[in-house]
Amino acid sequence: MTADAIPFWNIGRGKATNIRELAYSYDGLTAFTPFWAMAAIFSIAGDTYGLIGYKGQIYMALAWAIVLFSLLLFLYPRRTWVLVALAGATVALFALRLPVASNNKTITAVMDGAILLSAAVLYLRAGRGPIDRVALYDQVRIVARALLAIMYFYGIFHKINTDFLDPTVSCAVGLYVPLARPFGLEDNLFGRYLAIYATFIIEGIAIISLYWKRYFAVGFILALVFHYIIPISAYSWYMDFSSLVFALYVLSIPKPASHMLYGISLKVANRLRENYGRIGTIFPGLALMLIAAAIVMLLTLVFPERSFEMVVHSVWILVWAVVGGAAMVVLTYVALENLPCENVAAPRAPAWIYVVPGLFFLSCLSPYVGLKTESSINMFSNLHTEAGRTNHLLFTKPPYLFDYQNEVVKVVDSSKEFWVRQSQAGNHHILHDLKLWLRWKPEAWVTYEKDGAIVTRATAASLADEMPNLLERKLLIFKLVDFSRPKVCTH
Template sequence: MKKALTGKEINYYNYLSEVNSPGKYFASHLKYKIFCCLWAIASIFHMANFNGFSINLTFFLLTASAITLIAKPSSTVRLLIFISLQIYQAATDMPRTSNHWVIAAFVNLTIIQSYIYLIIKRRSFFIDKVELMNIFAPLVKMEVIVLYFFAIFHKLNSGFLDTEASCAVRFLLLQNSYYDILPTSKTLLALNIYLTLTIEALIPLLLCLRRTRYWGILLGLVFHWVLAYNPLNGFYDFSATILALYFLFTSTNFSNKIYSFYSQTIKRKSVLKNRLLQFNLVNFALFTFSILFALALINIYTRAFQDYFRHVIWTAYSVSFMIIFILSMRTKDDTEEKGAFSFAHYTLLLLPLITFLNGLSPYLGLKTESSYAMFSNLRTEGGVTNHLLAPISTQIFDYQKDVVEIVSSSDPYLQRMADEGKLLVFFQFRKHVKKHLPAQVTYLRNGEKSTFELSKASATHELLSGSYALDKVMDFRHFMKNGEQECTH
């Protein structure tokens, strides 16, 4: 027991023996620790988006684990605790898990899968961190490319290309109404649609090629930085997740540059502290002025911006990240990996495959939510599709073909669907009725009129039954009866 607790005489495989350059090994070790910090910070931005730091015990523990991981990113135990809590929270949120949180869960599962793979391979629980990163990083990069593939593929529909309905137009109008920077002519609105498609197509293409990878990262950084300021949502949580995942595409030169800035900041802090500790009138005046200036800034920011986390914390974090990244681009790095997507074993492709199938769900007739189709104007329900390339015949499941139109209901949400001319997939309609138990609802299901009355319904009524597992996994958005699909999540 003592040996197990102290780690003495335990098989700890040193991956350094397989690396030609010790310098490259230690640079990769630094990269691993910085990624752990960035991944934990992305989680904090996620919780900040809806003030979720202390909503429940899980979020409190997730916040605490993120902070402890940042404090000691070299700890494998802290990483495993953190990602396990994140996976648990994503599973708890199902089926309404946000898209970036779904990707985060897939990334975390990939890390755990890679860890288990190395345990079996090395016959030890003590896994080298550099080897662990070398195993999971290529798989996570595949998942990022899959995310971008579907982000652009889902938008290839008539609704997104329609200036009257397109989410690209709505985003620009909302952002401009808040910041009032760009003109809103019809030409510019139409241009923004195709500009969005072009940028989202270029990013993964540039990331896949070694020579253009850094330009792809830079383009993505600017794109997601701008997107984070849209008042429609707190997109900085999505952007922070993407920043952390971009980091895996970078060479160790970027990691070294981050560490260099960190070291210089610590040294300057120490020098400044020593100077200010020497009491004199100048230092006293500087100290007093600094406090008053900081309070004045806080007062200005409090009055100017309601969302301080977006305009202060996110701005400071993202701009610092981009500046250091741009500076790292100026230095050529011969240690950049050549096989960015090389995987250790074919069994490790399971999570990237599931990530792909999740994005394919709308075209298979499965769920339309949490399938990376956010704000895409995609419509695939009711035997009709607005996609320009994927025909409705690809739907091998019938969930989306079973459609309900609400006539009237005592339930406010269902009545709103009726008033606004919106339809629901029967699967989603049943879930809502089962959860909220409306006193009465009259609806048309595939053209046939029915009425549900709670007081007369038996426990085995079709609207009060269903599979817990399927209800937990699948979720469908409402859609328009007539016209193009509106801009919704």
């Protein structure tokens, strides 16, 4: 019998007992795909306005395609074409969104790009035949491990600055305070410093453990706990980031651990399939969503002043608390059962597979060379590199290769009130971003100060010769510039 024999719908028909008799062979991709589907759903769930068509019909179609392919991946985890379709839809939506500030969406797009590239190469090598799932797994897991290592490396490197180490403004403290407040410890100086330096320690251990396979569980478990907790702080929409990290770890863990995870997942899935058919694998998630929504809606009766965004955020935090918690427990069990882990030699990977993480590593240097200050794994780092100045402890001034960050302006007046409000709040802008906005809104105008000179009522027409080209429009995005010191954590 094959997996195709599993009925799609089996409610009210008695148990399909023959499901347990199916002959399944270990498949590392099948252990990974439910986690990848979960990460995709947590990511798109945070884009409520995109899902309801506020950002355009093409955007909405791609967003719902991601939802559809994610659900299909839960139902058919062995269907390679579903994984490829999800990767394709995600990359297409990322391209439509560009420029993208989100680090986790950038990492996801890089991983999905690697999946598409590897699948395409294997498809062509097979003479346009079925893709070798074992080879695909062996290739993309190299990228996943490298992306985690790059993420943790820059998570440390970007934070080596005076303001991240300052307990009054550090982004680590921004995460610590909501978690410590219920215990009255939010102002505890020791707790604040502990949050700062624990960030370096945890991320450092995580990097080492990624490549020290025998004792991978040490850093793995620390990372699981860390990434499980941060979304619960409600400081930001962290569920997508944490679920992404969980999924990348599932690809990165040694094969004996992956094999055990596969066995556990198969037992759970088969019990649901026996009772409800293939559709049963998504029933627990749907039930959890309904319960979480009901709890939050009841709470809105007590706190009716809460915004729609907060209501949505609260529902998904509850979902993450259960789903992320269950995933953390299972993955921790798998890790401990494989400690120390036997090192299984992996087949030699083609050299081109390292190009993807290599390019991503270089792109994360962009703040220091004068390029983008968003989407460079510098989230919540307090890093500042604009106007030829930096708070980084390893540079007296950033080694610019490009001048974008030197063009810092102060908005004086504008037809767009939010520019004025940002300026009145003490923020400056990178001129590139103002030009980009003017191009999108040709009727808008802005008066700004640059290098002591006032430019009056600049428009897309008056700056036509200076407008960003296609690559600049798609690849460059900058944070607001705040020259106050110490630099308060923003994002």
